[in-house]
Amino acid sequence: MPRPILLLLAHPALHRSRVNRVLVDAARGVDGVRVCDLYRTYPDFQIDVAEQQALLAEHELIVFQHPFFWYSSPSILKEWQDLVLQFGFAYGPGGDALHGKSLMSAISTGGAEEAYCSKGHNQFTMEKFLRPFEQTAGLCGMRYLPPFILHGTHRLSDIEIAGEAQDYRQILEQLANPRTDLGNLRRERMNGFGAGLAGEVGR
């Protein structure tokens, strides 16, 4: 039995997407991964809280996959957090529904990796920009895994993107493998994790 993974995709214009569409297509083939396209499921932003909470309860690992808009997620994912991570469900007294689960960000940025450092034009590292997600996971009693990040997507060729998608797929396969210890992932980024362990796990 694979570890159940819920992939929440937030991209408002998939028909214009070069990266996320390919990534999510790659993820769909992974055993144990369930994809929920938030803009497709709730085009009028009327998120069904009970439905989403039920989905969360069924999965061990939650992946937020989205482009990096204004140093954060597209708006529907924020709406999702505001509504679904309810007091008494995700935090506060009795709010332990997510305790022990894991959260991972899978993000694409137009800017190059060099832009995300103290000397770059975005001034801060991705780790700093992702602090709100990290702390959200913390408050909900979830483990925040190292993020999967694709930088400089504007410069990536279609072939390069296909290669990244292959990496993404392997990462998700590793994470879905129940023998992978999510509490012991000592890395800064998830990128390359799947390729590194591919031989050991032995598909």
Place this chain on the structure above:
Amino acid sequence: MTLALAIEPGAAAVAAGGPADALGYALVYLLAAVVAVPLAKRIGMGSVLGYLAAGVVIGPAGVDLVGDTSEVMHFAEFGVVMMLFLIGLELRPRALWEMRSDVLGLGGLQVGLTAAAIAGLSMAVGLTPLPAVAIGLTLALSSTAIVLQTLSERGLSDSPPGRRAFSVLLFQDIAVIPILAALPLLAAPDAGAEAGASASHIADLPAGLQAAAILGTILAIVLGGRLLARPLFRAVASTHLRELFSATALLVVVGISLLMGFVGLSAALGTFLAGVVLAESEYRHELESDLEPFKGLLLGLFFITVGASIDFGLVFERPAFVCGLVLALVGVKGGILFGLTRLWKIPKATGTTLALILSQGGEFGFVLVATSRTLDIYDEPTGMLVTAVVALSMAATPLLLLLDEHVLQPRFAKGSDAPEREDDMPADRKPPVIIAGFGRYGQAAGRMLVANGIDITVLDLDPGTVDLLREHGMPVYYGDATRPALLHAAGCADAKLFVIATDSTTHSIRIAGAVRQHHPHVKIVSRAYDVRQAHILRGEGVDETVCDVNGGGLALGRASLIALGYDPYRAERAMKRFERHEGETQRMLFEALGDPTRTLQVARQRTADLGRLLEADSESEDTTRDSAWSTSAAIEAARD
């Protein structure tokens, strides 16, 4: 004097007799009402006083155009019967049950104590005990017609004193029956038996059968109202002939009146009962609005005949004596009622209004005087005197209420009585929203409101729809919302919002006009077929319109885009953007209304805009309009 000249042709017809007789009388009565009532209202006295004054003018004391009014009055009393039917319609059985303490306690003590006090006073001025008791019972009753008409005219029907007054009147109406039955006992033994028998057609039967007949009649009214009335009204309503519905309504009321008279019960009581039974019916508002004009006319006629029947000869002979008796009557009745209201812990302000409004003698008084005279309980002059006192006390009521309203109530408002509050019984349902037209469109809107906890009343013209929806527990009523009387009956005066959801464009425009004209305060939201109709509706005073084409069509457009492979969110945005553009176009066209050149200009301009907008929506080169989340520019920049 101009009045006398104006009605001369009618008077001639009256004098000549013959077929023009009835019309001649009608002319006199109608003209008197049309002249006197607006005058009375203009000087703030209310319509009842106006009718009474008109009666005095055309009666024997004035220009004497109508001769003997007793037959007309008998006919006009039917207005009181109708009024009680309409009151019954307003009152659900549960509301009636909640009033039981007021009806039995307050009403019972009022009648008992007042009758005893007046009988005592009568004996003090030299009458023997039996006639004194008869007069006491006669004068203990108040005038349902005057009180209720005055209450509704002053908007007090639903106020605490209004509801209490109604409870007392209800007891009195019920009490008339045993009083009529008891009068023969007060007569000299030899005169009594025969006259008493004339009261009902079943009086010759043994007591057990009489009781069975009475019970059977009441049962027949209740069961008939429950089981027969609905199919009957539905069958009539589906003919879509309005006059036939009115005829049926009248038929029901007249039929019940005659039936009650046959077994010797009060017709007013019987129709009241029938009204209560029909209060839950979907045809309630339509019945109300159909009977309302008849009731109003007959009551007016009744007041006129009361005015005409005042024997001013008697009054002028001993003015001080008659006035003293009127004052005594008003004083005793009012005093006893006020005392009772203190006992009931009713606030002084409410108690005062209640005491004054019920202080007169009533139309049942005239009936009891007539019966007493038949039974020879007292002599002719005494009977004339009692009749005059009752009529004058009726005329005094509107004046007393003016006194109450302008002198007494302001004092209570200032005084320490103000914070004292009464536990009100629940008022009749007054939903804030009325919906006209309840097809699929209206149902969607209405059910959404109900789902949000908003109380609605629904008016629809299709008996099938009405039946079906009532089975599902929706508050749906049969009726045409263009009729002012129906709007009134549905509670439009108290509504916050009127929703028009009919599918006929011409009909919805007429409804909008009627609602706006009669209820300027209420907000109107209407379905509109297209832009043109939306303009017309707004011209009629509709506050907000929603176009059909947009509502259904846009959703269909969105579904089509998704079917063509658009992502749902993209389709949603495309729909919203198109909708906003349409809305703006509508607004601009509305502003350009009446200026053909400008209208054409706007139309062309907006069509061109739309063309550009649609191009931008597709994957064309021009991305200036919708470049949301487009990365092409950024990619270009990155490659440079």
